[in-house]
Amino acid sequence: MLASVQARLQRWASSRNVLLFLALFLLFEIVILPIAGARLMSYSGGLGPLDLTLGLSPADTYARLTAYTAAGRLTYLIIELTADVVFPIVYGLFFSLALALVFQRTFPPESALQRLVPVPLLALPADYLENAGIVVMLLAYPQELGGLALLVRLLTLLKWLVTTVAAVLLLIGLGALFVRRRSTNPTGG
Numbered sequence: 195m196l197a198s199v200q201a202r203l204q205r206w207a208s209s210r211n212v213l214l215f216l217a218l219f220l221l222f223e224i225v226i227l228p229i230a231g232a233r234l235m236s237y238s239g240g241l242g243p244l245d246l247t248l249g250l251s252p253a254d255t256y257a258r259l260t261a262y263t264a265a266g267r268l269t270y271l272i273i274e275l276t277a278d279v280v281f282p283i284v285y286g287l288f289f290s291l292a293l294a295l296v297f298q299r300t301f302p303p304e305s306a307l308q309r310l311v312p313v314p315l316l317a318l319p320a321d322y323l324e325n326a327g328i329v330v331m332l333l334a335y336p337q338e339l340g341g342l343a344l345l346v347r348l349l350t351l352l353k354w355l356v357t358t359v360a361a362v363l364l365l366i367g368l369g370a371l372f373v374r375r376r377s378t379n380p381t382g383g
Contacts, residue, residue, distance in 0.1 A: 207294035215288035237266025252343035289314035
């Protein structure tokens with residue numbers, strides 16, 4: 195199955211598609227998510243969203259949910275059910291398509307690195323399960339679901355771990371592409 199996902203991503207990997215998903219990624223990172231985060235923080239005395247914070251205990255999670263206030267919890271719920279449904283697809287496809295494009299230009303088709311192209315998509319299930327857990331905690335509030343809060347923390351960690359690996363892979367690919375181009379054209383012209 196991963197081989198078919200890899201093949202599909204490599205077919206879709208074009209400069210045009212990478213630029214399209216880069217533009218969408220930047221739209222979320224520079225406009226949509228900062229506005230949503232600022233709105234949530236305005237209700238909570240400066241506390242950001244749960245899905246951007248690592249290492250919270252269930253007690254810390256519920257302290258944040260309390261600090262968000264009713265209006266903040268409703269805002270967070272709306273964010274989770276709108277922007278945070280689309281954003282994982284955007285960043286997953288951006289990183290996967292960028293990896294596919296760079297790896298196609300850098301490494302031979304039989305390279306083991308080519309099989310890593312779908313890695314960024316592994317963050318999606320973790321992100322969606324994390325978001326679902328946050329939605330359930332927001333809807334159940336003030337009832338505390340400590341086990342779910344712990345699971346959400348683990349999913350957050352997994353999401354960020356996979357995303358970090360994807361970014362490192364992209365940097366490795368870009369570095370190798372730079373070295374390859376420099377070695378084939380040492381004068382730089």
